[in-house]
Amino acid sequence: MTTVKKYQNDVTPTWCPGCGDFSVLRSLQAAAARLNLDNHNLMTVSGIGCSGRISGYLKTYGFHSIHGRALPIAQGIKLTNPELTVIAMGGDGDGFAIGTNHTIHAMKRNIDITYIVMNNQIYGLTKGHTSPLSEKNFVTKSTPYGHIEDPLRPGLLALASGSGFVAQGFSAYQEQLIDIIIKAINHKGFSFINVFSPCVTFNKVNTYQWFREHLVNLDEDSDHDKTSFQNAMNKYIETGGLFTGILYENKQMEYHERLSKKHKTPIIYQNLDISESFDKLIEDFI
Amino acid sequence: MTTVKKYQNDVTPTWCPGCGDFSVLRSLQAAAARLNLDNHNLMTVSGIGCSGRISGYLKTYGFHSIHGRALPIAQGIKLTNPELTVIAMGGDGDGFAIGTNHTIHAMKRNIDITYIVMNNQIYGLTKGHTSPLSEKNFVTKSTPYGHIEDPLRPGLLALASGSGFVAQGFSAYQEQLIDIIIKAINHKGFSFINVFSPCVTFNKVNTYQWFREHLVNLDEDSDHDKTSFQNAMNKYIETGGLFTGILYENKQMEYHERLSKKHKTPIIYQNLDISESFDKLIEDFI
């Protein structure tokens, strides 16, 4: 049996003890193990933040990119070699502050990658600044008198942007998270997982305890029809976004399937030398 | 009586004859007239595109900024001088391609400005490229074989982002558009108006005729409760986004009202010389 070991490398994470990101890492490794993915065909792309370090801690190809740009890089990779399993990852700042534009458009575009946001509702790496997902009145170094804005609602935005797979996990509920990641990878198209991954150092409000008290489990909600867009919207509003499980799944046509049949061969395997076409191509100009 | 003349200057628009943007300009002038706004207290900020030229065609302070950045500039202005009526404007590319991040966050932030997107579902100024609001299969210079992505849904995104006022207009329905603009300006907080403003030169699909055939009028829909978020979501889905009128209005606390009372005096009127505080401030460091 494949175990998580297969995906572990010998780099020691720089995360603080107790950081929720450890569990995300382990869940991803476990999901890969259960899917028995080849290490060399697994591609992790991450942004900048504490979370962004994750691509360095797996025995896979790992691209630790720049702040907010994991998604365009991941999409470029997938379009070039669709045989890879591409996982994009990053923090809540990465995905919903500086990277929001890419997040929205990646969801719209529906390329077959999985995007995991390690959401601690704070900027961990910069040592505690407000994030777009921080709650109102939250006190941070950049909001010493309390944050006056309401947070963005990542799941609602994902639905509005056309993401065909929207789910939420929690670092402390590892089994569920593993399951969600497996389903997200199996989903043909863009899949989005918002993981509540507590920052034990800088977020003293949204703690493990807090989440345990507030999260409801959609997977246990038999009423929930995850194939209905309208229902997904309503469920998000009803729970105030505080749930784990799969909110929405819809099998729209994935980007590659929409491309013309000429794209059957992945770009990486294309023959680059087309000198025999030169004479035909120059004709356009004559 | 104040007339639109008051807001006209002597710059001739560079728009093509028949362009929907003429009507947006006129509607804005008419709305200003009916509200009897002072020219010098009206501030228009626009992005880059055919649409972006609009701030140059009004007898008001006008800031024609850079592509996609009208909103941060407009917010900076409003925060500094809340006595101004600030209108931000731009194209669908400006607001939902390059500027998406600012659009989402301006809605989240809820500063009291009005944002009018002149949506022609195409890039006019670059002579016909796909926009994020272009329909699937749309043929443009950048999608010669038809666009393979589904469009973004601006109204849904606005709702998901927390905009407290979401409406749509159509260049050909000028009276309704004037009315919407007036209400948007009067709305205390961020207001978003998506105006279908046909590009007669490059968009041969979404024409005046097409819109006349497809748009429904929410203002005539007595069932529609624009104060309900859930209802607004559902209405958007139900109409496929093809409606005019006010979708949603919600009087959340505007940004300035959330600031502490110390901010009563607008920044522009603050006394900058605080040398008498120097001794107190240096104490922190001793």
Added chain:
Amino acid sequence: MTNNITLMIGGTQGEGIVSTGNILIKTLSRLGYFTYGFRNFSSRIKGGHTNYIIEINTKEVLAYGDSLDILIAFDMESIEVNIDRLKEGGLVIYDSIINPENYFVRRDLGFLSFPFTDIAKKYGSCIMKNTSLLGLLGRLLNIHSQNIKDTVEETYKKKGQDILSKNFTVLDKTYEEPIENEEIKTRYNLNTSISEKRASMIGNEAIAFGALMAGCRFMAAYPITPASEIMEYLSEKLPDYGGIVLQTEDEIAAITMSLGSSYAGSRAMTASSGPGISLMMEGIGLAGMAEIPIVIVDVQRVGPSTGLPTKHEQSDIEFLYHGAHGEIPLIIVTPYSVEECFYQSIQAFNLAEKYQCPVIILSDLALGLSRQTIKSLDKNKITIDRGKIASGENLEETKLDFRRFDFTSDNISQRTLPGFLEGIHKVTGLEHSIIGTPNNYPDNRKKMMDKRLNKIRKLESQNNIDIFGTTNSSLLVLSIGSNYGIIKKVVEDYNLPVAYGAFKMIKPLPVKQLKELTEKYSKILIVENNARGQLASIIKQKLPCHDKFHNLLKYDGTPFKLAEIKSKIEEMI
């Protein structure tokens, strides 16, 4: 009979002047003539004066003359704005629906009224006045109507048979329409000795075509004037070869998505102009740090900020030469003709993969958008060298990560691509170890910096300035981009006894060759379209002979006039 004509077609933007000019260029090029077409346009879609200057020659020509032989005007404004540009004794041809003759004082000019609109309306529709214009020009230049018909047919065939045959009728009727002035009928007849079919192209198309031939299979880009044609050409062609063009949400996505694609094994590119290039800076820095090959085209326009999007300038030179934040290996190639756009585009992809770094193709509006007849492209010069990509199968089995950033004698490391069985490694924008894991030890940092910065250093000693003209002159005139063509025309037309040269690469700066040149020539004039003398400044950083360097600068949005360069050169020799 003549070998050289400068003509201008003037009218209202959006009424077909551009395609008319293009058809003329294509027709003439096919007959073996050389042409150069420069469009004067503004940032509006319809309305406003526009004009198209076309230089026609029996020999290669890469610029247009200062003054016009013929001005063809559809409206009064075209005459008003441009009449002073006509040569002594030049000809004004105007649509007979206007009547300018009594308005203008220049009595030296010939005036020819022609019923373009009338014929068009009578035998087709108003817009076909352009076709009538083509017919008249064909007559004056002594081109057979069938040659024009062929080009018209190809251009308009998608519009259907009815439209096409109406256009043909308009053409025929134009050829039949009487012209009273006998002398004019022959004055502009072209010498017809030549016959080789030639291609015509704009710089942007040549770059795109070069990229296609070089094996570029991925382009992510965001539209912008004057670079969009690169994306447009590839949007049409790449699918046939299994490639993808993706219009992104912004330029940041364009560069980073292209980087992702290149990292995964494609040859990838993006293209933009000033504003977009500014936004790409952080991504370019990542490419430098992570040693990812990437080709970025900057077709320069007037800056700063939005500037004048439809006007010509060369003012991103220093910005690109010195950017982004921090220090990266970066190569900047500078094509100076449409043919060079093609060849250097191919070279750019080879350099990018050889040196595993970003390569910028620095072009300019006048080069990117001016349609010109080109000499035939040599397909044997198309080579694809992918540099040090490890072959996936031959990698040794290892439990360790692949040493993607290993130190080597030439400072270039082997690459593996994701999917290679034994090639697993990490990539990061942080300073890193040889396997790509973050590493902040001072020694490693210094070695990695030296590796990256030194790997391209040997290019400094290559000869990357092409030198022409009277090479034993004491004056050398240097330039980049489209200015080469203007200088060439000045030197040739006026037989100026000077040497002139054009850079093919400015970064790394060809320091060795420049040193030799400063030893050889007592004066060096650097001609550029910016206010600061940016190219000269870069050279001065390396070569302390500031007195030797002279600058001719222009930054009003228009290309140099021949006379401006001529008088500067004359002043200096």
Added chain:
Amino acid sequence: MTNNITLMIGGTQGEGIVSTGNILIKTLSRLGYFTYGFRNFSSRIKGGHTNYIIEINTKEVLAYGDSLDILIAFDMESIEVNIDRLKEGGLVIYDSIINPENYFVRRDLGFLSFPFTDIAKKYGSCIMKNTSLLGLLGRLLNIHSQNIKDTVEETYKKKGQDILSKNFTVLDKTYEEPIENEEIKTRYNLNTSISEKRASMIGNEAIAFGALMAGCRFMAAYPITPASEIMEYLSEKLPDYGGIVLQTEDEIAAITMSLGSSYAGSRAMTASSGPGISLMMEGIGLAGMAEIPIVIVDVQRVGPSTGLPTKHEQSDIEFLYHGAHGEIPLIIVTPYSVEECFYQSIQAFNLAEKYQCPVIILSDLALGLSRQTIKSLDKNKITIDRGKIASGENLEETKLDFRRFDFTSDNISQRTLPGFLEGIHKVTGLEHSIIGTPNNYPDNRKKMMDKRLNKIRKLESQNNIDIFGTTNSSLLVLSIGSNYGIIKKVVEDYNLPVAYGAFKMIKPLPVKQLKELTEKYSKILIVENNARGQLASIIKQKLPCHDKFHNLLKYDGTPFKLAEIKSKIEEMI
């Protein structure tokens, strides 16, 4: 008794070493000593070795010595990594829970085991080992425990009375704990002649404090190491003065929102480091084109790309000097000490409004983050000059738009602010007319470019390099930023007979003064933290005496050691 001590506190990141060092600095500064503290940290939050080097002196000190008098270690790693940095005969103090003595071969060192953790645990909690450390240092340096208590009280008072009194007990017990080695008890006692209370500050705080005093009332920014402290200080203070700090969605919003605010009449700023600065380039270009005052701080860190976020470098110099795309008026000021950070921050706002252009405050990590004792700031030097803002009431009534971009003799036009009754005008990033409407006429374009670029040109002839040391030497050592402090220490400590200077402004480059300096000095050594010799390159563009210029470069992420500069200077004199 001594006048100068270099000590290091080493331990695990996130365990309170930083605040311990800060309390020590504060306590000593209040007693009138001068201190300089340099933090060695990495991009992780908890765990990993970190250390804080503190230089203590009776005279002003802006750098730390190469070798340590005292190393205080909480863990073995701190000793392992740093033992070689101790002076001959230096002292290692370690927490008695570890036992390093038999591990190390340096027999010249003194070892003092002290029960920091034991005392902390016994009288308070484990984390209070830091307080115990403060106590021991207090004893060794001969500081009265009450002085430490005062600072501890202020720092921890929000933690409650219980915690506070435990800390006090830990302090008292530490002062009482026997130390066997009698000699050590007095060896490091500080000379106590001084008594003026001094402030201590980091460069980032000085810039933020300066901005506040200069009337900055709006800051939009995005967090980034090592610039965040500027936003953090202003977040706390600005609301008291009716100002706003807004953390934006990204740096593009940060610069453009600040521009909006400034345009509307505030004094506005933003701050970032390399990656964010790259993203701001397009916005900076807009500020240049639209002539909007704005202050942008770049606290440089190691590049390219993400580089080493917590390490020191000076490698954005050329990028900023030559950016953005196109050509803009831009001023770059370069504070070289914490005091200068304060004064130049004020000046930056005055320059921005006077010249109506972007002003960059170019700092670096070592300057921005090193806490140091400062000489008292002169509040009389705080001036606010808002430049040519028209007074709203005195504007003439007009039917026309206000001539916001009028041509004037000094190339600076009057501004009006939105809301002014007769001040209506347009602003655009396009080239524009005097009322701000788009305009692409070549003549206007040229005039506008000249206006913008010339308005700051006279700054070139100001003296913006401060010169110190032996000014009749033949060698001049030039630098920017934090290197000034190191050079000063080298020259003073070793009595080197050289002149040294620090730039206060590099753009416009003080060409006149530089010319004089090249005439006066036969050799000029430029010391900078980058690989290309960026400052030197900029100077060489203007001054053709490349042989005269020498470069001392370091780009491994660490600041220069005194010895490195010393040996280079000695080699040159």
